[in-house]
Amino acid sequence: MAPGNLTWVxxxxxxxxxxxxxxxxxxFFGFLVIYGLTVAGNHHCPKMLVNFLFKMKTISYYCxxxxxxxxxxFVVAEIFILATMAYDRYVAICNPLLYMVVVFRQSRLLLVSLIYLYSLTMALTVSSCVFPVSYCSSKVINHFYCDNVxxxxxxxxxxxxxxxxxxxxSGINLFFSMIIVLISYFNITLAILRIRSSKGRQKPFSTCASHMMAVTVFYGTLFFMHLQPRSNHSLDTDKMASVFYTLEIPMLNPLIYSLRNKDALKTFLNNPCQSLKLL
Structure with missing residues (x-):
């Protein structure tokens, strides 16, 4: 392409x-409800809500x-926070007497700070690889947010x-975090199998069940999204998967972690409004 035909996007x-x-x-109203529940119950897509109601769906290059x-x-941070939570459950179940020595307040704050520092470094590195490329005259992104594909x-x-x-x-982050999760749960499983009474096994299993569910759903979607060759990518399929792990999983996380035992489930079924207020 001749230099004279290039336009700055x-x-x-x-x-x-x-x-x-x-x-x-x-x-708009469907995703507004999902987004509202996500914000209320957890910590992503207000631009998408705006685009449902206005014909101008532009977003600036820098935005x-x-x-x-x-x-x-936030994705990288959540990956490693889930891995950290798996290690936390390993210490609590396999070495309960050392729990307060290993997992004290300062260590938790330091670990979260290091995770977000690493996530910020990763974001700057990946963004510097994706955005300096030259874009053609077409600037229509077949997605509801700016993603690399x-x-x-x-x-x-x-x-x-x-x-x-x-x-x-993506592969390195998923690999190392999954290694932490798998090793932690392998040792947890061995510790649970050594417990003779079924009632004794139930408590550590209920402690891990909610986290295992969140890990399975979140990691499974990420593997599907980011670790497949570009030739197999379907942007329409990616959009649906992105809706799942950017909006629905954060919305479901409070329910997954709160409804982890029979008593909590009964409380939710008896008084769902009050239970949602406590999330």
Whole structure:
């Protein structure tokens, strides 16, 4: 392509979840409920809500970069926080007498700080690989937020290095965090099997069940999203999977962690409104 035909991209157009006009208002209210529950119960997609109601679905180049970086920060942080929680349960079940020595307040604060520092470093590194590429005249992102796959699909320059960088960093993060989770739960399983009474086994199992459910759902979706070759990628399928792990999983996490035993489940069924207030 001749240099004179190049244009500097200043913004992108987000296609959103669906481009059918009659679905925009129902989708807005549906995702508004999900987003509200997510915020109320946990800690992501207000731009998507705005795009349901307005025809102009643009997001500036720099806001897109900021959204992409912020997304990486929280995803990487959650990956390693889940791994840390697995180690926490390992210490609590396998070495209960050392729990207060190993897991004290200062160590928890230091660990969370290191996780977010690493997540920020990872976000800056990956963003610096994805965003410097040259983009063609088409700036329509087939997604509801700025992600690496639909962004790189718009580039006319060689995307081999950014793709390899994203694949490598995603693989390393998932591999090491999964190793921590698997080793922790392997030892937990051995410790539980050594308990003779079924009632004694029930307590440590109920302690881990909610975390195992969250890990399985979250990691499974991430493996599906980020560790498949680009040739197998379907952006429409990716959008649906992204809705699942960016909105629905954070919405379900409070329920997963709160309804981890029979008493909590009975309380929720008897008085769901009061239970949701306590989340």
């Amino acid at each position: 200043t913004d992108f157009i987000l296609m959103g979840v669906s481009d059918r006009p009659e679905l925009q208002v129902p989708l 897109c970069g900021a959204q992409f970086g912020r997304f990486i920060v 639909p962004l790189l699909a718009l580039s006319f320059s060689d995307t081999y290095i950014p793709e390899i960088a994203v694949f490598t960093f």
